[in-house]
Amino acid sequence: MLRGFATITYWADDMEAATRWYAELLEVEPYFVRPIEGPPAYVEFRVGDSQAELGLKDRRYAPAGAAPGxxxxxxxxxxxxxxxxxxxxxxxxxxxxxxxxxxxxxxxxxxxxxxxxxxxxxxxxxxxxxxxxxxxxxxx
Missing domain, CATH: 3.10.180.10 (2,3-Dihydroxybiphenyl 1,2-Dioxygenase, domain 1)
Structure with a gap:
């Protein structure tokens, strides 16, 4: 049974630019970044009243056949x-x-x-x- 929204993940080719864009939009820095060193492959923000998770994931990890747009x-x-x-x-x-x-x-x-x-x-x-x-x- 679905119990509530947990995480939404958006794909990005340029993770650093996407992280900056969403940090500006949300007015908060991501609380989770992996890997810790080097360019990020995944970052996550806590958003809104219930602290829902908005994740950004490097498009290299998208499932095979995922639409690019x-x-x-x-x-x-x-x-x-x-x-x-x-x-x-x-x-x-x-x-x-x-x-x-x-x-x-x-x-x-x-x-x-x-x-x-x-x-x-x-x-x-x-x-x-x-x-x-x-x-x-x-x-x-």
Whole structure:
């Protein structure tokens, strides 16, 4: 049975650049880097209210046949201000994958759920969502 999000891993050809980019976005340094000496093959950040794990892995270790660009799955991170977060991602060099989209309402300003996604500079889809259910669950 699925019990909750544990780790998401994004691939990168340039691990040092990806580590810097995500450290700037998340405003935190990775807590785990391997190997300890030399260029990193894997780094991990703790993110958000539940300290979920965001890992960056050298693309050399991707499974055989893994697509080199954006794939079919979008994992959404909750954000409090979707427009500001979307603009920050774009200003950092990410490219729009899906525009800010209202889910279940005519207006993004009154929608319960609002999503958007970008492709990071390393070819990974990064989804963002304003989700009142997330806030409700967090408050419990």
């Amino acid at each position: 954006p794939g079919g799955v979008v994992m959404y991170w909750h954000v409090d201000d979707i427009e500001a977060t979307f603009q920050k991602l774009l200003s950092m060099g990410a490219k729009e994958y899906q525009p800010i989209t209202s889910r279940g309402s005519e207006s993004a300003m009154t929608a319960e759920f609002v999503t958007a996604s970008v492709v990071d500079p390393f070819g990974n889809v990064l989804g963002i969502m304003y989700n009142p259910h997330y806030l409700e669950m967090l408050g419990r």
